[in-house]
Amino acid sequence: MDETQLLDTATEAARSVGPRLRKAFRSRPEVSTKRDFHDPVTEHDRSAEEAIRAVIEARVPGSAIVGEEVGATGSGDLTWYVDPIDGTANFATGLPFFCVSIAVAVRGELVAGVVYDPVREDEFTATTAGAWCNGTPIRSRGARADREAMLLCAYPTPLDLATEGEAALRRYGRLLESFSTVRRPGSAALNLAHVAAGWSDATYGTGSHPWDVAAGALLVRQAGGVYVGDPLAKGDYLAHVGGFDLAGSVLAEVSVRSSG
Template sequence: MNVDVPASRELAGIAELAARTTGDRLRTAFRSRPEVDTKRDMHDPVTEHDRAAEEMIREVLGEQTPGSVVVGEEGGTRGDSGDLRWFVDPIDGTANFAVGLPFFCVSIAAVAGDELVAGVVYDPVRDDMFTASLNGATCNGEPIESRGAAEDRTAVIATSYPSPRDLHGDREETLRRYGRVVDAFATVRRPGSAALTLAHVAAGWTDIAYDSSINAWDVAAGLLLVRQAGGTYLPLGGKPGGHDWHAPGYLACVGGFDLAGSVMTEVADLTIAGSGT
C-alpha cells in the first residue's frame, strides 16, 4: 500500500478527529480520582476511561477507514487483514491521569503496509494536538522543529529508567547506570508518558528521552513526530529487520544533540558508529 503526502495528511486528519473525540470525556474525568484496576501487575493501571476512550476512537476510525485494522492497548487487535493498521493508546500516562497529574495523552498512529505514515499525540488538558505526516510535524497547526541542548551537561532528559523490569535483572548495575544519568545531565525527569514525552522532544521542549520497556502504541506516533521534526529516534532491542515501532526500547533526542559523546551510549548499550544518526 503506497501512501503519498496528500493521503498521509488525510490519515493524520482522521487521527486528529478520533483523538479529539475523547477530549471532553477525559477533561471531565480528570481529577475525579476514578477507580483504578490493574492489568499485568500493580505498575500497569487501567480505568474505565481508558476503555471508553478507546471505543470512541475505534468508532471514528471504523467510520473513516472501513476495513482497517485497529491495534489498541485495551481492546487488542480488531478489524480485517487490510494494509492499513492503526496503533491506539487511549490514555498514555494512565497513572498520572488517575491521580490528577496533568501529563497524559491520546496517541494514534497509522501504518500503511510497512510504512509509518501518520500520527497524532493529543494532550487534552492543554488542548495541544501534535500531528505528524509525511509532510512534516506540527503542534496546533504550527510547524515544530526538534532543537535544543547539544550535550548532556546542559540537557533535560526524560526517562522511565529504571523500570521495575530493569531492576529485576542486575539491580546493582542498573542503579549504577542510573547514577551515571543523574550525574551527567543537567536535569532528570520521569514524566510518565512516552508518547507525550516524544512529542515534547519533537517540539524541542525536552532534549532527550529514553525508555527500555514500551509497546508499539506508546511510541508509533511519537517516533514519527520526532523524525519529521528533525530529531533522532533510535529503536533499541528490536528483532533484526523488525519495525522500529515494535522495538521494546528507544532513545530519542533533539536534532544536533551529541549522542556519540553522551553517557547514554553506555546506559543504552548503544553503538553510534554506522547507526545513521
Template sequence: MATNDDLLDIAVEAATGAGTRLREVFRTGARVATKTDFHDPVTEHDLAAEEQIRAVIGKRAPGSVIVGEEGGTQPGSGEVTWYVDPIDGTANFAAGVAFFCVSIGAAVGGELVAGAIYDPVRDQLFTAGDGGARCDGVPLTSAGPRTDREALLLTSYPSAYDLAQQGEEALHRFGRLVTSFSAVRRPGSAALKLAHVAAGWAHACFGLGASPWDVAAGALLVRRAGGRYLGDPFTVGPYLATVGGFDLAGSALAELVPA
C-alpha cells in the same frame, strides 16, 4: 485508498474526540484496576476512550487493522494499521497528575505515515504527516543542546521491571544519567515525552520496554521535526529520541542504547 492527509485527519478526529472526554472526567475519580501487576493500572476511561477511537476509525477507514493497548489487535482487510493508546500515562491520569495524552499512529506498508498526540489538559495537539511536525498548527523543529551537561533528559528508567532484570546495575546507570545530564525528569507517558523532544522542550528521552502504541505517533513526530529516533516502533523494546544535532555518541545514553 485514503491519502496520508486523510489518515492524519482521522487520527486528529479520534484523538481530540477521546481527549475531550478525558478532560471532562479528569480528577473526578476513576475506578482503577490492574493488568500485569500493580505498576500497570487501567481505568474505565481507558476502555471507553479506546472504544470511541475504534468507532471513529471503523467509520472513516473501514477494514483497518487496529492495534490498541486495551483491546488488542483487531484484524482488517485494508493496508492501514493503527496504533492506539487511549491514555498514555494512565497512572498519572488516575492520580490526577496532568501529564498524559491520547496517542494514535497510522502505518501503511510497514511505514509510519501519520500521527496525532493530544494533551487534553493543555489542549495541545501534536501532529505528524507529509507536511512535517506541528503543535497546534505551528511547525516544530526538534533542536537544542548538543551535550548531556546542557540537556534535559526525560525517562522512566529504571522501571520496576528494569530493576528486577538488572538489579543494582540499573541504579548505577541511573546515577550516571543524573550526574551527566543538566536535569533528569521522570514524568511518565512515553508519547508525550517524545512530543516534547520533537518540540525541543526536552532534549532526549528513552525507555527500555515501550510498546508500539506508546511510540508509533511520537517516533514519526520526532523524525518529522528533524530529531533522531532510534528503535523499532512496531515491536516492544527500547527506544531513544534526541533533538537534532545532539551528540549521542558522546552521551551517557550510548551506554544504554547504542547509537
C-alpha cells in the same frame, strides 16, 4: 486515502475523547491493574479506546487496529496504533501529564500520527511532509551535550530493577550525574512529542509497545530529531533533538544495557 485524510481521521479520533477525559480527570476514578500493581487501567482507558475505534472504523473501514486495551483487530494495508491514555497512572491520580496517541502505518511504514494532550489542548501532528504543534511547524532543536540537556526518562522501571538489579540503579545514577536535568514525567508519547517540539532534549525508556511510541517517533523524525530503533516493534526507545551528540552521551552507554 492520502496522508492528510489519514491524519484528519487520527486527530478527529483523538479529539473525540478529549471532553470525557477532561471531565474524568481528577475525579480519582477506580483503578484496576493488568500485569501488576505498577500497570494501572481505568474504565476511561477502555471507553476512550472504544470511541477512538468507532471513529476510525467509520472513516476508514476495513483497516487493522492495534490498541493497548483491546489488542489487535482487523487486517489490511492500513494499521492504526492506539493508546487511549498514555500516562494512565498520572491521569488516575490527577497529574496533568498524559495524552492520547494514535499513529497509522501503510504496509509497515508510518505515515501519520497525533499526540493529543487534552489538558493543555496541545495537538502534535505529523505526516511524511512535516510535524506541527497546534498547526505551527516544529523543529527538534536544543542542547548538543548532556551537561546542557534535559532528559525525560522512564528508566529504570520495576521490571528493569527485577532483571538488572543494582546495575539498573548504577546506570540511572550515571544519567543523573551526566545530564543537566533528569525528569520522569510518565508518558512515553508525550515525552517524544516534547522532544520533537524542542521542549526537552532527549528521552529514553524500556519495554515500550508500538502504541506508546509510534506517533511520537514519527513526530521526532519529521521535526528533524533522531529516533533510534523500530517504533513498530516492542522494545526500548531513545530519541533526541537534532544536533545532539549521542556518541558522546552517557545515553549511548546506558541504553546498551546488555553490555552491563
